[in-house]
Amino acid sequence: MRVEGRGTFQNSVQVKKALQAVVANGTHDLVVDLERCPMMDSTFLGTLTGAALHLREKNGGSLSVLNANARNLQLLSDLGLDHIMSVDTQGNAWPEERELACAQLATCGEKGASCKLEHTQHVLQAHQTLADMSNINEGRFRDVIYFLEKELEEQPELATS
Template identity: 55%
Template sequence: MTSPAPILVGNIGNLFWMRVDGKGSFQNSVQVKRCFQTMIEKGTRHFVVDLERCPIMDSTFLGTLTGAALNLREIGDGEVCILNANARNRQLLSSLGLDHILDVDNDGSRHQVERKQVCDELGKCNENASPDKVEQAEHVLEAHEALTKANEANASRFKDVIEFLEKEVRSRAVAVA
């Protein structure tokens, strides 16, 4: 298996900026989730996910971004803004109905000043500890549940995946106990 794409992060003005340097996938989505959780706990409410170097995202990664946006909605404040998405990623966001949950910048007009600062400011995310198999399975399940919560039409798309993952999580929990 190839190593997960690095996630670069930093504060740019009042924004927490996250750049995906490769494929957004289940392999780096736990790291992204932990990063969002840490920053939300610290009071950060405005996030940018920069997809300029991200050719594609899988459903787990998309669910992770969606879960963060839904958490901010529950808090009642904040946003997850998607910048520099290529046509394929924009189509994924749109077809899953996530462009109503995530603030997708389609015309490149958002955060112009911060875009110029970003290259000098980003460093690797410190949430590097690899998840164990139970945490990974639980995370993939949560990500897919977030996709169905964000858009009811996604329930039929991910029904089988969710059922499989629920069984997987139960069996792994029993094996650990």
């Protein structure tokens, strides 16, 4: 999968669905190309983390990150995610696949909006996944998780959607 543009809460639901679809079709190892992704937010990082953990637990699979810029490498390292994902810092992993992807990879054109409930639940789950990775991360995302949980509790349209 190639991420085109910023990896944010706005496109993370679609990324999660795409990753789930390829795993459901029998894929065990996923490669995420971040060459065209200038930055990632915590929701997007939590989405990738959830996918990596699911692959590892379900079938011993893996999630590899390629072509991450310095900013994204720092985020992956600071949050301890480089321990559950294979992060190619040298630019030499998957050489044949990289060449093939550059020649054939098309971006996903689906940018449909998900409902607010699904989106809020997804953002909460992504942050809980990151918080579960370490005590430091738990402290970093405690407030975000709290406010998302309150939003789900206090919005009747979210609770009944």
